[in-house]
Amino acid sequence: MIQDNLLLILSLLFAISILTMISGKLKIAYPIFLVISGLLISLIPGIPPVSLNPDLVFLIFLPPLLYAAAWNTSWNDFWRLKRPISLLGFGLVIFTSAAVAFACQLMIPGFSLAAGFLLGGIISPPDAIAATSVLQGLKVPKRALTILEGESLVNDAASLIVFRFALAAVMTGQFHMWEATRTFFVVAGMGILIGLVIAHVVYAIHRFFPTTPAIDAAFTLITPYIMYITAEHFHVSGVLAVVSGGLFLTYRSPDLFSYDARIQVLGLWDTLVFLLNGFVFILIGLQLPGIIRGMENYSVGEAISYAIIISVVTILIRIIWVFPGAYVPRMLFKSIRAKEPDPGWRNILLIGWSGMRGVVSLASALAVPLTLANERAFPHRNLILFITFVVILFTLVLQGLSLKPVIRLLKIKGDPTEKETMQALDMRLRLANAVLAHIDERYEKEIGTNETYKRVRDRYARMIEITQQKLDAPSTKDEGTSFLPHYRQMLLELIDVRRRELNHFRHNNTFSEELIKEREWELDLEEARLRR
Known part of the structure; x- marks a missing residue:
């Protein structure tokens, strides 16, 4: 079990942290390093296998990852760009899932359509962290970044609903379109309602009860789990509960936190999301040798060829989708042409090429059950996990490393x-x-x-x-x-001077530790303001 290998996992997390620092030096997005690290871990001889109950994967990883994505999304920008975000977040997810499902059924022997939709639901959502970290520091239009961030929030929810229905079809061997459609709206609507109700309760607690920065940080950590578990208890969408509740609390966040609570909460979530990303990639790396051994009916070469073809399909489907999604509404509705400028084919192609898969797809694959209801092994589970990992590796490395040259080649300029x-x-x-x-x-x-x-x-x-x-x-x-850059540099130097003096005071016991820490906190805030 996982607790028996805690030291191993902590050691690997430490290694991932070091690799992430190296990625910063090399100016390569850290998700690319994480997926390569997961592959390298699987090649280390003698690494003990680690297993995690699939039922726990969603519960542990999804609520905080979805909540963090909602927390980093501007509601005003999200609502202003709801049409392109919806077309990508819902339409493209369904289109990708269907394309992957039919491709798998035609290409892979014995692969059912339901299993194809399951795999399609897993790999259809691009990852916001991957896209924004790769594009960070590059001169791209803010509209494109906002669409990518908003899309990842919506498509996580849409893909996980597709995953849920496809999983039910594989488990039961039955699928009724009308019943699935009706259930979809009930599950989605009630999930959103539960998320908003809990968000209002949390808002009232933050707003009207005396809290401290530590309590505020604890509440933000607990809240997504409460939303998710409550919704799942009533057999509705925990994913949409977390997304809707997170968006509401994001919109009302200026009323919730003091300055010190806000700094503490942001630091907590940055650390948590980083560790969860690293942990998931470590987990797949530790399981990859067992996954490869478990693909009884397929050779590694066949599995790799299937995965590469499916990776190419997901990339092409996205590029094919984004152009009609951008231009058809403009052709049909004069009001859109009047309100919105032409996005330009270069920016559309950039959005189409920014479909890197990431941690949510990996967590979804790890959540596939080990057995069916009749205790038989889940069909093609190891192949699904292997293909998912290769798709993530393929899209992150190929698209992630090529984004900068593509932006330069297309002569895309920022705002x-x-x-x-x-x-x-x-x-x-x-x-x-x-x-x-x-x-x-x-x-x-x-x-x-x-x-x-x-x-x-x-x-x-x-x-x-x-x-x-x-x-x-x-x-x-x-x-x-x-003179401003030079002036700002001078102010930062003065902060360093005062820090050195504080350290001198600490070593000589000139002043109390409490007083020194108060001044250090003030300097930290001042430096944060200058550097931002």
């Missing part, structure tokens, strides 16, 4: 920086005006009698004056902009 600069200046001006109005209203007497209050007011008045000048003449590059 104009002038627009972002003007928006930042406009926001700064509005914030400064709001502060100045508040000072004049609440502290008029203090401003007239106390020099400190007057200096604060003068600071914001000067900020408004400078910002207004930049908005009136955005093309002029004055000293207000040219």
Whole structure:
């Protein structure tokens, strides 16, 4: 069992952390390193096999991964781009699942259509973490990034529903289209309702009860599991419960957390998602030798050929889908042409080529049961796991490593920086005006009698004056902009100076440890603000 190999897994997680640091140095997205690490782990001789109950895979991995994806999604951007996101998140998932199902039935001997839909549901959703980490630092339009992030949230839910129905068809040997359609809407609707009800309860607890940063972080960790387990208890979609509840709480998050709670929660989730990704890839690496030995009716060469063909099918299906999905609605509806600019074929191709598979597909494959209801071995389970791993490896390595050259070849450019600069200046001006109005209203007497209050007011008045000048003449590059990088570097150096002094105080017992930690916390916040 997994607990007997805890030291092994912890050691491998440590190795994954080191490899991820190396990936940062090499500027290669860490999911690519993780999938290669999983392959290398499987090749180590003498690695003990590790097994995990398939029923526990969804319960352990899915709620936090889905909740983190929802937490990082902007509801306003999600709703603004709901049409392309829905076409990719629902339409493309069903289209991909069907294409994979028929390809498997035609190509693989003894592979049923239901098993094909099961495999299609597993490998149909691209991974948000893979896409955003690969595209991080590259100049791509924000619209494309938003669509990819929103798509991954929706397609996880859609693919897991396809997975659920296909699994039921394999387990029972029966599938009724009308009954499945009716059940789908009930399962989806009730899952969303349960997620929103629990989210409102959690919102009320965060909003109206006294909490601490530690309690807030604990609640965010517990919440997705409560949503998922409650929905599954009533035999509805736990996935949609987590997604809908997570989106609601994301939208209301400014009302929930204090500044220190927000910093702690973000750090917690970054760490958790990284560890879960690493753990899943380690798990498949440890199981891969047993999976290969368990493919009794297929040679490794045959399995690899099937997997490569299916990988190519998933890539081609996505590229084929994105162009009609982008242009047909524009051809049919004048309102879309009037409201939205032409996305351009280059940006559409970029979205089509950014379909890297990742951890959700791997977790879904690991969740396939070991046996059927009659205790017979689940048909083609090891082949399904093997194909899933190869598809992830193929798409991450091929598409992930080629994205940068593709962007350069297509001459794709990011959003104009002038627009972002003007928006930042406009926001700064509005914030400064709001502060100045508040000072004049609440502290008029203090401003007239106390020099400190007057200096604060003068600071914001000067900020408004400078910002207004930049908005009136955005093309002029004055000293207000040219010196900023050097000035920011100086402020960071001053933080390092104070840190060194704090360490000196600590070693010499000049001040109490509690006082030193308070100042370190202040410096951490200041550095975070400057670096962001």
